[in-house]
Each structure stands twice: as structure tokens, then as C-alpha cells.
Amino acid sequence: MATIAKTIVATGASSGLGFEAIKQLLQQTQPYKFILGVRDTTQTQAAYDALRYDAGTHSVALLPLELSDLRAVRTFAQQALDKLGDSKIDILMLNAAMSKGATDPAGPHGSKWCEPYVVNHLATLSPPPAPLKLTASRSRIVVVSSGAIRSLRDQNPTTLDTDLLAGSGADHFVVYCGSKFVQLLGAHYWRRQLQDTGCTIVAVSPGFIPLTGLGRNSDFKVSMDMPDAKSVEVGAQSILAAFTRDDLPADPEQLFLTSWGEWWPKDVYASSLDTQLQDSGA
Numbered sequence: 701m702a703t704i705a706k707t708i709v710a711t712g713a714s715s716g717l718g719f720e721a722i723k724q725l726l727q728q729t730q731p732y733k734f735i736l737g738v739r740d741t742t743q744t745q746a747a748y749d750a751l752r753y754d755a756g757t758h759s760v761a762l763l764p765l766e767l768s769d770l771r772a773v774r775t776f777a778q779q780a781l782d783k784l785g786d787s788k789i790d791i792l793m794l795n796a797a798m799s800k801g802a803t804d805p806a807g808p809h810g811s812k813w814c815e816p817y818v819v820n821h822l823a824t825l826s827p828p829p830a831p832l833k834l835t836a837s838r839s840r841i842v843v844v845s846s847g848a849i850r851s852l853r854d855q856n857p858t859t860l861d862t863d864l865l866a867g868s869g870a871d872h873f874v875v876y877c878g879s880k881f882v883q884l885l886g887a888h889y890w891r892r893q894l895q896d897t898g899c900t901i902v903a904v905s906p907g908f909i910p911l912t913g914l915g916r917n918s919d920f921k922v923s924m925d926m927p928d929a930k931s932v933e934v935g936a937q938s939i940l941a942a943f944t945r946d947d948l949p950a951d952p953e954q955l956f957l958t959s960w961g962e963w964w965p966k967d968v969y970a971s972s973l974d975t976q977l978q979d980s981g982a
Contacts, residue, residue: 737765
């Protein structure tokens with residue numbers, strides 16, 4: 701009997717960790733159907749074609765997606781639904797991220813928020829694409845997070861309302877940590893909204909991966925000889941572990957999988973467990 705293909709909808713899969721994760725899945729005998737939102741469909745198509753994967757086993761469909769434009773995000777979500785038809789979403793991977801200071805005087809497309817906040821949170825988890833489709837599919841939602849959530853400025857969520865505004869002047873590190881913290885708030889919010897539906901939400905850190913290009917919009921230089929640095933291949937494996945781990949903690953608030961394969965204790969991200977913050981961040 702033929703193995704049933706699993707369907708994955710993903711963002712941030714045109715390069716770096718996301719591309720590598722899909723690449724590794726394309727090397728498996730388990731069939732996959734991929735629907736990927738990407739900025740440059742032509743360039744990304746060429747990159748996937750160069751992998752020479754077994755097109756008889758897997759399929760890769762690319763849809764245009766500009767995460768800094770929330771209207772484009774809604775269009776992508778509808779196009780993905782149209783592409784899916786009656787097929788379910790087995791896994792929704794929300795991976796795209798950027799690191800950039802809040803120096804632009806205005807946010808993208810008139811937003812009052814800086815671009816990294818729009819890309820890292822609003823475009824992915826506020827709300828996630830097609831909640832009804834996710835619940836009907838009993839999907840697993842994998843949010844690619846970061847240990848940088850621990851470096852929220854002053855460990856004080858009230859700083860977010862200032863730091864994440866367009867033109868706040870906050871540097872790339874402050875903005876990145878803040879936007880990823882709000883992204884985690886969103887993961888908790890949607891875990892609460894989707895509880896008892898069969899959906900699973902897992903936040904996962906791929907670890908410190910210097911070669912992803914994440915810091916290209918800042919003057920912060922990273923290299924593989926820095927402490928705890930991991931390759932893109934290893935980082936992608938950490939993400940893929942979140943696709944399949946079935947040892948989910950009994951406590952639903954303990955949803956964060958580390959790059960070393962452990963479920964982080966809640967005291968590491970205790971401030972993100974405030975439901976009022978989750979509601980306001982969503």
C-alpha cells in the first residue's frame with residue numbers, strides 16, 4: 701500500500717534554515733506535498749529544481765508571499781487554501797524572520813510598527829492562516845522561535861510598546877528579541893484558542909546558526925567559530941524534530957522545544973505565560 705503524502709504549508713523556506721529543512725524532507729521516502737510562500741518564486745523554483753528531488757514522490761508548489769505586507773499575507777493564505785482543496789494541512793511551519801533596527805521612520809505599508817515586528821509576528825501569528833482549516837486538519841503548527849526571547853530588554857514586556865514602534869531607534873538586537881518574544885506570546889495565544897481541537901503548537905529554537913543571513917540588516921558579525929555555533933544543517937534538524945516529537949509535556953504551557961532536544965521548563969519564559977499579555981500581543 702502506498703504511503704499517504706503529508707502536506708506541509710510553510711513560510712521562510714526559500715533560503716537558510718527553512719530551505720534546508722525542506723531539502724532534508726525531500727530526501728526521504730515518505731511522500732510530501734509542500735506549499736511554500738516565498739518572496740521570489742522564480743529564484744526559489746530554480747533552487748528547488750537544482751535539488752533534483754524525486755518528483756514522483758514529492759511535490760513543491762510555490763506561492764508569492766511578501767511578509768511585510770499583511771494584505772499579501774491574506775492573499776497567500778487564500779491561495780494556499782485554494783491549492784489545498786479538500787486536502788488537510790499536516791504541518792504549518794512558520795519560519796520567516798528578520799533582524800533589523802527600528803530606524804525607519806515609518807513601518808511597511810503605513811504600519812506604525814517596525815518591519816521586523818510585522819514580519820516576525822503580525823504576518824504569521826496574528827492570526828495564523830485559516831484557523832478553521834487547521835482545526836479541521838488537526839494540524840501541528842511549528843513556530844520557529846529563538847532563545848533570544850530571554851533577552852527581552854530589561855526583562856520587562858512594557859518596553860515592547862516603545863521598542864517595536866517604527867522609528868523608535870531601538871537597535872537590531874533589542875528589536876529582534878522583542879519581536880520574537882511577542883511571537884511566542886502569539887504561540888501561547890493560539891495554543892489557548894485551539895485547545896481541544898486536536899491541533900498542536902510547538903515553538904522550537906534551532907540554536908545559534910551564524911550562516912543563515914539573519915544579521916544581514918545589521919552590523920553585527922557572526923561566525924562559526926563563536927561559542928555554541930551550529931551549522932544550518934544541524935539547525936534544520938532541530939526544526940524537523942518539532943514536526944515529529946510525540947513526547948509532548950502534559951502541561952500544555954510547556955510548548956518550547958530546545959535545540960538540544962529538551963522541553964524548556966516554563967520558568968525560562970515565565971513572562972510569556974501572562975494571558976493578558978498574550979491577548980494584547982495577538
